[in-house]
Amino acid sequence: MRLRLLAGVLSLLFLAVLVGAWHLATLPKGAAAAADSEYAKLVGAQAAVGAKSAFPTPADLGRKLAEHVSDPFYDRGPNDKGIGVQLGYSVARVLLGFLLAALVAVPCGFLIGMSPLVYRALDPFIQVLKPISPLAWMPLALFTLKDSNVSAIFVIFICSIWPMLINTAFGVAAVRREWLNVASTLEVSPLRKALVVILPAAAPTIMTGMRISIGIAWLVIVAAEMLVGGTGIGYFVWNEWNNLSIANILSGILAIGLVGMLLDFLFSRLQRAVTYTE
Amino acid sequence: MRLFSSCSCGNHASQAEHQKNEERLVEDAVLRAVVRRDLLSLLGRSAALAAVAAFFPLGAAKEAFAQGAGKLEKQKLKVGFIPITCATPIIMAHPMGFYAKHGLDVEVVKTAGWAVIRDKTLNKEYDAAHMLSPMPLAITLGSGATPVPYTMPAVENINGQAITLAIRHKERRDPKTWKGFKFAVPFDYSMHNYLLRYYVAEHGLDPDRDIQIRAVPPAEMVANLRADNIDGFLAPDPVNQRAVYDGVGFIHVLSKEIWDGHPCCAFAASKEFVTTMPNTYHALLKSIIAAAAYARRFENRKEIAAAIAPANYLNQPVTVVEQVLTGTFADGLGNVRKVPDRIDFDPFPWHSFAVWILTQMKRWGQLKGEVDYQKVAREVFLATDATRLMAEVGLTPPKSTSKSFSVMGRAFDPMKPKEYVDSFAIKRA
Numbered sequence: 001m002r003l004r005l006l007a008g009v010l011s012l013l014f015l016a017v018l019v020g021a022w023h024l025a026t027l028p029k030g031a032a033a034a035a036d037s038e039y040a041k042l043v044g045a046q047a048a049v050g051a052k053s054a055f056p057t058p059a060d061l062g063r064k065l066a067e068h069v070s071d072p073f074y075d076r077g078p079n080d081k082g083i084g085v086q087l088g089y090s091v092a093r094v095l096l097g098f099l100l101a102a103l104v105a106v107p108c109g110f111l112i113g114m115s116p117l118v119y120r121a122l123d124p125f126i127q128v129l130k131p132i133s134p135l136a137w138m139p140l141a142l143f144t145l146k147d148s149n150v151s152a153i154f155v156i157f158i159c160s161i162w163p164m165l166i167n168t169a170f171g172v173a174a175v176r177r178e179w180l181n182v183a184s185t186l187e188v189s190p191l192r193k194a195l196v197v198i199l200p201a202a203a204p205t206i207m208t209g210m211r212i213s214i215g216i217a218w219l220v221i222v223a224a225e226m227l228v229g230g231t232g233i234g235y236f237v238w239n240e241w242n243n244l245s246i247a248n249i250l251s252g253i254l255a256i257g258l259v260g261m262l263l264d265f266l267f268s269r270l271q272r273a274v275t276y277t278e
Numbered sequence: 279m280r281l282f283s284s285c286s287c288g289n290h291a292s293q294a295e296h297q298k299n300e301e302r303l304v305e306d307a308v309l310r311a312v313v314r315r316d317l318l319s320l321l322g323r324s325a326a327l328a329a330v331a332a333f334f335p336l337g338a339a340k341e342a343f344a345q346g347a348g349k350l351e352k353q354k355l356k357v358g359f360i361p362i363t364c365a366t367p368i369i370m371a372h373p374m375g376f377y378a379k380h381g382l383d384v385e386v387v388k389t390a391g392w393a394v395i396r397d398k399t400l401n402k403e404y405d406a407a408h409m410l411s412p413m414p415l416a417i418t419l420g421s422g423a424t425p426v427p428y429t430m431p432a433v434e435n436i437n438g439q440a441i442t443l444a445i446r447h448k449e450r451r452d453p454k455t456w457k458g459f460k461f462a463v464p465f466d467y468s469m470h471n472y473l474l475r476y477y478v479a480e481h482g483l484d485p486d487r488d489i490q491i492r493a494v495p496p497a498e499m500v501a502n503l504r505a506d507n508i509d510g511f512l513a514p515d516p517v518n519q520r521a522v523y524d525g526v527g528f529i530h531v532l533s534k535e536i537w538d539g540h541p542c543c544a545f546a547a548s549k550e551f552v553t554t555m556p557n558t559y560h561a562l563l564k565s566i567i568a569a570a571a572y573a574r575r576f577e578n579r580k581e582i583a584a585a586i587a588p589a590n591y592l593n594q595p596v597t598v599v600e601q602v603l604t605g606t607f608a609d610g611l612g613n614v615r616k617v618p619d620r621i622d623f624d625p626f627p628w629h630s631f632a633v634w635i636l637t638q639m640k641r642w643g644q645l646k647g648e649v650d651y652q653k654v655a656r657e658v659f660l661a662t663d664a665t666r667l668m669a670e671v672g673l674t675p676p677k678s679t680s681k682s683f684s685v686m687g688r689a690f691d692p693m694k695p696k697e698y699v700d701s702f703a704i705k706r707a
Binding site: 036038039041042043044046047050051052053076077078079080139142143146147148226227228229230235238239240241242243244 | 361385386387388389390393394397398401402403445497498500501504520522523524525526588589590591593594595597601606607608610612613614
């Protein structure tokens with residue numbers, strides 16, 4: 001308990017130091033010779049004194065965050081939606097792609113894990129496909145699927161499938177021989193054996209794969225949305241990049257981090273629920 | 279706004295008057311068709327009308343005429359755009375009601391880059407799109423894309439681009455000193471690419487060997503200039519003005535100083551859209567041409583800047599967009615310049631523009647083999663439709679579809695494209 005409290009205090013201290021240093025680093029410098037007033041009116045405050053536009057201060061970010069939090073769900077047309085709406089789009093895409101991947105990866109993983117022959121035969125494919133950056137699939141997906149939204153979901157699908165597939169195969173292959181032997185002695189049907197013996201035994205490993213997958217999927221969706229635009233938190237960041245609004249980009253980054261943490265937390269809970277001790 | 283008080287063709291004081299005039303036209307046409315002239319003068323107009331109305335569905339005829347050429351095949355459309363001022367007519371037609379006035383419900387969708395807009399349009403996610411004027415030519419010829427017959431019924435804007443250099447190059451204004459520079463252009467198939475290549479080549483630099491040119495989406499240009507990843511760019515506005523606004527670059531030359539009156543962006547649609555949905559296509563084209571006609575008038579520019587600057591459209595400070603559209607702008611070197619025709623809007627798709635673009639595609643090796651310049655120009659740049667619709671919205675379309683012009687003092691004869699390509703010392707062809 002004491003440790004927890006101490007850790008909390010230390011965390012806050014780190015945050016304070018970080019924000020303090022940031023604040024000091026972004027303090028406005030003493031103004032140089034200002035340009036004439038007509039010119040100054042036409043350019044940004046920094047350009048008017050012959051400097052490049054500055055990094056936002058913590059206070060700037062605070063104001064932007066307050067703006068986003070106070071009205072997260074507004075909708076002013078197809079290209080201007082609140083940060084909450086954008087996050088909703090991204091989470092929906094990730095979950096959809098992830099679920100599809102799970103539907104494919106878990107049964108395939110079972111098959112691969114139960115048969116050493118299939119395992120060997122498919123291994124080269126998996127090894128080649130696994131390390132490909134999911135974004136490299138994007139042009140191909142756009143070309144063949146002919147829909148940017150479906151392409152984004154496909155990219156999530158393709159990036160979350162590998163950790164789940166490999167972990168499922170590994171978990172299934174590593175089920176203790178004695179348990180399988182007991183099942184055989186009792187003449188349990190193969191389907192029942194898979195569901196009642198292997199699945200619970202491999203569940204913790206499968207869940208680990210899912211947790212890794214959802215993390216990767218969340219990383220990838222931001223990049224994918226920056227690429228195709230339209231909706232989502234990645235588009236939000238891209239749109240604000242377009243506007244060079246660093247404060248808005250930082251708000252977006254913070255939101256991405258928080259949602260990523262939530263997703264991970266959710267899967268760590270699920271993982272704990274299926275873990276067993278022998 | 280006075281927009282809504284005037285009529286849809288722009289020739290009458292109000293929509294009501296426009297309608298009355300239109301109805302009268304229909305009545306006259308029907309009378310002329312079904313009643314003999316001598317009978318008409320004998321009966322008088324209203325009596326004849328009453329007689330005709332007894333057996334001819336005059337009301338339906340008037341209604342059909344009011345809806346334009348015919349019923350819209352599709353009312354809800356998606357049009358993609360890149361957030362730059364070139365797209366002004368396509369964008370402003372949404373907040374200022376030009377689409378709605380022509381019976382269309384158009385969603386204008388901001389898109390991340392030119393390759394994406396090309397793919398989304400080819401995939402039919404978009405019904406039509408804002409493109410760079412060389413793109414429909416390239417798509418039709420299958421250069422850098424799967425060949426799909428494409429059309430360009432209207433140019434969006436003329437002029438309105440600039441070469442911007444990083445502020446640290448303030449003293450290096452002579453292009454001869456640019457060896458080793460890294461430049462960004464929005465796309466390989468863009469006027470920006472061809473104009474930049476032309477500009478440096480005229481100053482004796484080979485754009486493929488002496489400098490590096492890379493394609494960077496407009497949105498990312500200022501960030502790259504700021505990070506010193508590039509030395510400059512030939513970019514659409516508001517990118518140039520934004521670089522000045524943020525103190526990272528200065529405007530070296532406006533594109534109008536390279537070629538005054540050059541086309542830049544375009545409104546493009548697939549040939550399939552044009553032929554399978556002729557009425558929708560006409561309504562859409564007419565909205566955009568009407569918007570261009572409105573944008574052409576200098577006194578409307580401030581109002582337009584305020585309409586297209588918000589986050590839903592360009593997502594830029596209003597002053598940046600206003601400086602681009604009004605031509606009174608800070609140049610990044612401490613001067614305020616006044617160039618009213620820095621950007622202008624002229625929808626007419628000159629065939630000679632297409633021929634010039636094709637010569638440059640040929641010059642830099644994007645096109646291989648023989649090109650039938652005139653034929654491709656005619657098929658892609660739909661000048662006939664533009665002529666008719668320009669007249670309908672009160673613009674004066676030109677009589678011919680071809681004109682000669684000069685780029686940096688070098689005359690271009692659209693009838694002699696091959697000789698033109700051969701006349702350059704620096705070329706890949």
